[in-house]
Amino acid sequence: MKSHTEYLTFNIPARMDFVNITGDVAECVLKSGVQEGLCLVNAMHITASVFINDDEKGLHADYKKWLEELAPFDPSPQVYRHNRTGEDNADAHMKRQVMGREVVVAITKGKLDFGPWEQIFYGEFDGHRPKRVLVKIIGE
Amino acid sequence: MKSHTEYLTFNIPARMDFVNITGDVAECVLKSGVQEGLCLVNAMHITASVFINDDEKGLHADYKKWLEELAPFDPSPQVYRHNRTGEDNADAHMKRQVMGREVVVAITKGKLDFGPWEQIFYGEFDGHRPKRVLVKIIGE
Amino acid sequence: MKSHTEYLTFNIPARMDFVNITGDVAECVLKSGVQEGLCLVNAMHITASVFINDDEKGLHADYKKWLEELAPFDPSPQVYRHNRTGEDNADAHMKRQVMGREVVVAITKGKLDFGPWEQIFYGEFDGHRPKRVLVKIIGE
Numbered sequence: 001m002k003s004h005t006e007y008l009t010f011n012i013p014a015r016m017d018f019v020n021i022t023g024d025v026a027e028c029v030l031k032s033g034v035q036e037g038l039c040l041v042n043a044m045h046i047t048a049s050v051f052i053n054d055d056e057k058g059l060h061a062d063y064k065k066w067l068e069e070l071a072p073f074d075p076s077p078q079v080y081r082h083n084r085t086g087e088d089n090a091d092a093h094m095k096r097q098v099m100g101r102e103v104v105v106a107i108t109k110g111k112l113d114f115g116p117w118e119q120i121f122y123g124e125f126d127g128h129r130p131k132r133v134l135v136k137i138i139g140e
Numbered sequence: 141m142k143s144h145t146e147y148l149t150f151n152i153p154a155r156m157d158f159v160n161i162t163g164d165v166a167e168c169v170l171k172s173g174v175q176e177g178l179c180l181v182n183a184m185h186i187t188a189s190v191f192i193n194d195d196e197k198g199l200h201a202d203y204k205k206w207l208e209e210l211a212p213f214d215p216s217p218q219v220y221r222h223n224r225t226g227e228d229n230a231d232a233h234m235k236r237q238v239m240g241r242e243v244v245v246a247i248t249k250g251k252l253d254f255g256p257w258e259q260i261f262y263g264e265f266d267g268h269r270p271k272r273v274l275v276k277i278i279g280e
Numbered sequence: 281m282k283s284h285t286e287y288l289t290f291n292i293p294a295r296m297d298f299v300n301i302t303g304d305v306a307e308c309v310l311k312s313g314v315q316e317g318l319c320l321v322n323a324m325h326i327t328a329s330v331f332i333n334d335d336e337k338g339l340h341a342d343y344k345k346w347l348e349e350l351a352p353f354d355p356s357p358q359v360y361r362h363n364r365t366g367e368d369n370a371d372a373h374m375k376r377q378v379m380g381r382e383v384v385v386a387i388t389k390g391k392l393d394f395g396p397w398e399q400i401f402y403g404e405f406d407g408h409r410p411k412r413v414l415v416k417i418i419g420e
Contacts, residue, residue: 001141001281001420003316005388036143038180038278040318040384044395046333052241053186053233058221062230063237066211071346081338090342093333097343097379099237101332104180104244104384106276108145113274115184134393136386138318138419139278140141141281176283178320178418192381193326193373198361202370203377206351239377244320244384246416248285253414255324279418280281 004032004137007044012127015073016095018060019122021050021133025105026112028135035110037139041120042102044132047092049099049123067095067125092125099123107139144172144277147184152267155213156235158200159262161190161273165245166252168275175250177279181260182242184272187232189239189263207235207265232265239263247279284312284417287324292407296347296375298340299402301330301413305385306392308415315390317419321400322382325411327372329379329403347375347405372405379403387419 006028010019025041041050053059071094077083080090103120106113122133146168150159165181181190193199211234217223220230243260246253262273286308290299305321321330333339351374357363360370383400386393402413 003419005316005386005393036145036278038178038276038318040386042384042386044398046395046397051237053237054222056222056225058224059230059233061221063234066234070210070350081341082334082336084338085336090339093339094343094346097331097333100240100380102384104182104242106145106180106182106274108276113145113276115186115272115274117186118184132395134386134395136318136388136393138316139143176285176418178318178416191377193377194362196362196365198364199370199373201361203374206374210350240380244322244382246285246320246322246414248416253285253416255326255412255414257326258324279283 001138002034002140006135008133009130010122011130012124014127016064016125020055020119021122022120025120025135029107029112029137032137034107034137034139037107037137039105039107040102040136042134044134047089047096047126048131049096050103050133051099051123052103052118052120054117055119070098071095089126095125141278142174142280146275148273149270150262151270152264154267156204157264160195160259161262162260165260165275169247169252169277172277174247174277174279177247177277179245179247180242180276182274184274187229187236187266188271189236190243190273191239191263192243192258192260194257195259210238211235229266235265281418282314282420286415288413289410290402291410292404294407296344296405300335300399301402302400305400305415309387309392309417312417314387314417314419317387317417319385319387320382320416322414324414327369327376327406328411329376330383330413331379331403332383332398332400334397335399350378351375369406375405
């Protein structure tokens, strides 16, 4: 069994945004030499996501609006108790649960085994600082 | 290490519906010959889900109603920007995020290691056309 | 390839609550002897979750309030059809979908490969009875 570990760092210049990281992950798979296996990609921070969906700007705008409706940003400690700690990012912890922490992707014949429109995104909900994504590959 | 890859195809005759695919996945596990390992099952399309829950028709009706409230179908490009592309399925991309893209299931003694009520479902949110589900098994 | 399987049991004395199980999972990893691999942790019951987020009491209170807004508890069979079966926990099946069934965590150099604040939680949405969590570890 082979294994391969990489840490990618992202510093998003906005509170909320989505970045296509498929190319970075594909490079990790290539470096790993794994032909058949599994590739885990997860946010290492708890106000960020890794998810798979469409690389379409309109959809990303829709996601932002929808997530803001489901879990609105509000820094006041009256609305979110978490913000009594001095943080202002309780909403980001909720947005991250909707979008998910991680994806697991099959590796087949040395490549990410994807459907026609699948792309991997880093989702940031409390940006303006560097955060890490873990890529762990196991297989043969 | 053994690995096994299969692609299942589903063509759901409704916009939104849920299909129990536990038997299909169990058959893949049997074919793989893996006794101890992991089984990834994921939708290869971005307006569909694979999730684990109860095989109870009332619950499925509840899920449909609830998802429609959380992310209503609306083909107009005024409500969802994604629908300016000519698509009408922005809502399906959101429903899929709530229900999830994938499940990872343990294989123990050659079988899906499930609790008493766990069943695997394919969740369709933009049906009337064939879509694929990937089953990837690794282990020994 | 090594593999290791454990079943943890939790009996939560409340309808909804979150319990930090990071120590239990870390112990499983130690016992497995795996240095490089993947660790799956999943709820074996369909009204419970395993998720990764912050161990902060205010945030947990926020999650409870938010989940209650997204999918309110209501035992009446008029609101949720699932409750026509004699159950009263349809809402718990929905809360579990938002928070997720499972996490997959990388094992690197014999340890859970975590960011600074990542902690694993068992999330209960229909408590007052024993339920199991599966830990499956594969690697080398």
